[in-house]
Amino acid sequence: xxxxxxxxxxxxxxxxxxxxxxxxxxxxxxxxxxxxxxxxxxxxxxxxxxxxxxxxxxxxxxxxxxxxxxxxxxxxxxxxxxxxxxxxxxxxxxxxxxxxxxxxxxxxxxxxxxxxx
Amino acid sequence: xxxxxxxxxxxxxxxxxxxxxxxxxxxxxxxxxxxxxxxxxxxxxxxxxxxxxxxxxxxxxxxxxxxxxxxxxxxxxxxxxxxxxxxxxxxxxxxxxxxxxxxxxxxxxxxxx
Numbered sequence: 001x002x003x004x005x006x007x008x009x010x011x012x013x014x015x016x017x018x019x020x021x022x023x024x025x026x027x028x029x030x031x032x033x034x035x036x037x038x039x040x041x042x043x044x045x046x047x048x049x050x051x052x053x054x055x056x057x058x059x060x061x062x063x064x065x066x067x068x069x070x071x072x073x074x075x076x077x078x079x080x081x082x083x084x085x086x087x088x089x090x091x092x093x094x095x096x097x098x099x100x101x102x103x104x105x106x107x108x109x110x111x112x113x114x115x116x117x
Numbered sequence: 118x119x120x121x122x123x124x125x126x127x128x129x130x131x132x133x134x135x136x137x138x139x140x141x142x143x144x145x146x147x148x149x150x151x152x153x154x155x156x157x158x159x160x161x162x163x164x165x166x167x168x169x170x171x172x173x174x175x176x177x178x179x180x181x182x183x184x185x186x187x188x189x190x191x192x193x194x195x196x197x198x199x200x201x202x203x204x205x206x207x208x209x210x211x212x213x214x215x216x217x218x219x220x221x222x223x224x225x226x227x228x229x230x
Contacts, residue, residue: 004160035220042202042204042220042222042223043161043204043220044220045219045220091160091161093160093161104149105151105166106153106161106163107163108160108162110160
């Protein structure tokens with residue numbers, strides 16, 4: 001079946017512009033995660049959704065970052081007034097997170113590479 | 118979520134077992150140990166996870182100490198394609214609402230011919 005997909009795969013924008021990154025999770029996965037990975041660094045947790053709600057927004061680096069999820073499926077990460085330090089690969093993951101499952105393994109998408117000029 | 122500590126890098130000879138350690142001394146009782154790996158320019162890939170008991174699948178084995186404060190990922194016969202960054206994380210299961218996953222910097226495993 002289809003895995004996690006993200007679009008666009010690459011995005012180049014100018015400083016100060018807004019960008020929207022999209023994540024389509026695996027069908028039936030209730031949990032969805034956003035991470036950021038700067039060049040040569042590990043994954044930085046941004047936000048997590050269970051269904052349409054986000055119990056933990058503590059990882060969002062500033063109020064320029066926001067995310068939403070509708071219909072328990074697609075999620076959008078929005079970055080307003082982009083800065084050069086926002087340049088990174090933004091990764092999305094989803095997990096089944098349902099009763100009867102032992103764990104909560106995450107399946108990752110290929111990421112969106114954001115470059116802010 | 119509990120933090121984890123891993124060595125920055127390790128080397129392994131092709132065909133030999135690769136043993137990657139992870140310390141998670143502050144793990145709580147309802148947290149699982151997960152291992153992922155990330156091959157260059159790709160998204161992370163799930164490998165294995167466990168709670169208390171040792172686990173084995175087609176990719177690897179996971180050995181968790183009795184006190185659960187550390188674990189070891191074993192790749193029994195490493196190949197060149199196993200060269201990657203390996204992340205050990207701990208996080209809650211589906212019912213803890215603890216979705217935050219702290220990946221850290223991982224261990225860069227280099228498998229050499």
